[in-house]
Amino acid sequence: MKLPNVVQELIKAQNNFDSGAYANLFSETSVVHDEGKTHNGRKEVEQWIAEANEKYKSIMEPIEYTQKGNKGVLTANVSGTFPGSPLVLKFHFEINEGIIQSLKVTE
Template sequence: MTTDWDGLPDNVKKFMTALDARHGARALTVFTADAVVTDEGHDHSGRDEIEAWLTASVSESEYTYTTEFTGATTTGTAVDITQHLEGNFPGGVVDLHYRFSLDGALIDRLVIEP
């Protein structure tokens, strides 16, 4: 089912907003203790590894970019968000998919890929 921003689960919106604002500590609070995040083909398992990934992701000042929510679909406990990024990173433009799996209100799996 197609979902607009306001129709997304609260913790998914909280994660996306915190990531865009580069607030890693706030983004970490939405994950289960044994969650797994896959980004750039690497798995980050559990809160400690996810925290390290978030810290590195939000502190990288090498690149600046803007983000735009372009759409989402939800199916049961799965949420797929598409976000458009433009900036001074290699290629300059990318559409990323954030694929969330929820365990109750918390995120237990996230895959980020083009």
């Protein structure tokens, strides 16, 4: 499966629980939607992922990736310390010039 570099780096940062590296893959004006909450900008993204890493210890294993234009969907098996683990989740990206502009996580 061919993944854009920024998606490969996101998976690597997630699996290493590196919230700084994870957040640096997002633009300063990025938007993330997860668990019914919205996080705006790189600083909020870093805070969100640091808290999620601490709480859930999630590891991502890519299953499939599709892309149309600057939008992509990563389907991944996600395991961690959350109820129902493991789950298959979809990560809906908008990527411009190698930087994530938006991410929405769905089941």
